[in-house]
Amino acid sequence: MPERRSRKDAARNRKAVLEAADALFARCESPEDVTMAAVAAAAGVGKGTLFRAFGDRAGLLRALYEARLEPIREAVETGPPPLGPTTPPRDRVPALLDAVLCFKLDNRRLALALEETGSSSPYRAEHYERWHSLLRAVLEQIPGRTDSDFTAHALLAATRADLVEHLTGEEHVPRERMRAQLADFVTGVLASGPPQGRTAEE
Template sequence: MPERRSSRKDAIRSREAVLAAADALFARRESPEDVTMADVAAAAGVGKGTLFRAFGDRAGLLRALYEARLEPIRQAVETGPQPLGPATPPRERVPALLDALLCFKLDNRRLALALEEGGGGSPYRAEHYERWHTLLRSVLEQIPGLPDSAFTAHALLAATRADLVEHLVGEVRVPRDRVRAQLASFVTGVLASGRLHGSPAGEVAEKKPSS
């Protein structure tokens, strides 16, 4: 599987060595922030210069790792069978998407954590977030009765934030399947609410904040 065209083969080997080493390191170490770039370089048997030339900066490395790991799910979502694929009816697809995302973060806790917090500024500017949000939004839009699909998409995605997942699984020690069930239940609730009212909300109580 030839990857980078017009790249020297030693460059490609380095790149892959780094990817593998970083993956291993993030999986092994407790906290993402004590995986240093020098560590990664050393573990990959490569100089720091090489590492930074290949990925630009720390965020670049994280992104590359993340995308690589996410690829199968992306495929399944874009062109796969039910319940992730495009042919799935919205009410079924939304929970499936969120469950898939949750599972991904459960399986790649440290990595997701590293990307979302250290990833150079807001996670909301990352294009992988953009992708999930756009997708989820458009699927939600096909469900009648939901108030604001853009915001709802944000809110649902927020329920799968890496640090929340880490907190639940790593600190509170909630078992994996329990978290999945809770999220599923929450999503169900949100979707079900659409059944009740045509277009709720609108006015909100008067409020005079301190500032």
């Protein structure tokens, strides 16, 4: 019985921590404002509990990011069009990138904080590798494409959290305009092929 109570307490604490971190990121001015101490205080738990559950701030950020991303992941893996696996590749690529952009627009501070913890490079972050692998696999299904790996990197660069933050916070680009610009960019990339006379092996 004590062990069961301990597990329930841990689950309840984890839920409280994620909700507290979620609320703090939603109203913070800068990602750096959300410290482990601030999250622990908001959740009503000790810092030791926080570190035992998540390891460090990066672990907490990943857990919160994954929790928010779950609905999109389910739609990508098993959902209907336009994100689901039955969507034609040329339609699915822009839908996937639009989903990434909208997610980062809705979670600006969290996405920025997480990408800044990617061992000095956002490209080493687990979530980035997942999106890159998915996009590359879909791009490989498009006839005539020979540069799927690089193209996936280039397309994802247009949704980087620091770029989204700059366009939204500094240049005040409206959400729908940003989505339209990304859609136009993706359409242009997909319409282009490798230069004439060149192959992927060259």
